[in-house]
Amino acid sequence: MDILCQLQADLLGVTVRRPAVKDTTALGAAYLAGIAIGVWATPAEAAASWTEEAEFTPSMASEEISMRRATWSRAVERSLDWDRSPITD
Incomplete structure (x- = not known):
């Protein structure tokens, strides 16, 4: 994963910060659920x-x-027009 993060930083010219929790989709859902039930008062919290x-x-x-x-x-x-087979329904 380090090589992909470094490649993004290099090619985009920005700093990339990788979170400790890798499954950020689940973390985001947990944050939203926690806000909904009052664990956190705001998204910033x-x-x-x-x-x-x-x-x-x-x-x-x-x-x-x-x-x-x-x-x-x-x-x-x-890669554009790689597959020229007709589209069928």
């Missing part, structure tokens, strides 16, 4: 219990980012 496990900062050189984006763009272009 529930969010205060969120903890960070790791932080990833951009570290890739701009030339490398440009090369990887160009490669990705070519891959997307090649």
Whole structure:
């Protein structure tokens, strides 16, 4: 998972913070349920219990980012119209 977080940070040029709880969908549902029954009064109060496990900062050189984006763009272009079979109902 670290490599994917670092890749996102590098290619997007932003800091990526990974939470301690990996299943954030379930955590979000738990936060909403807790707010609904009064465990937390506000979403901000529930969010205060969120903890960070790791932080990833951009570290890739701009030339490398440009090369990887160009490669990705070519891959997307090649995949367009890959399957030309007719759509049937």
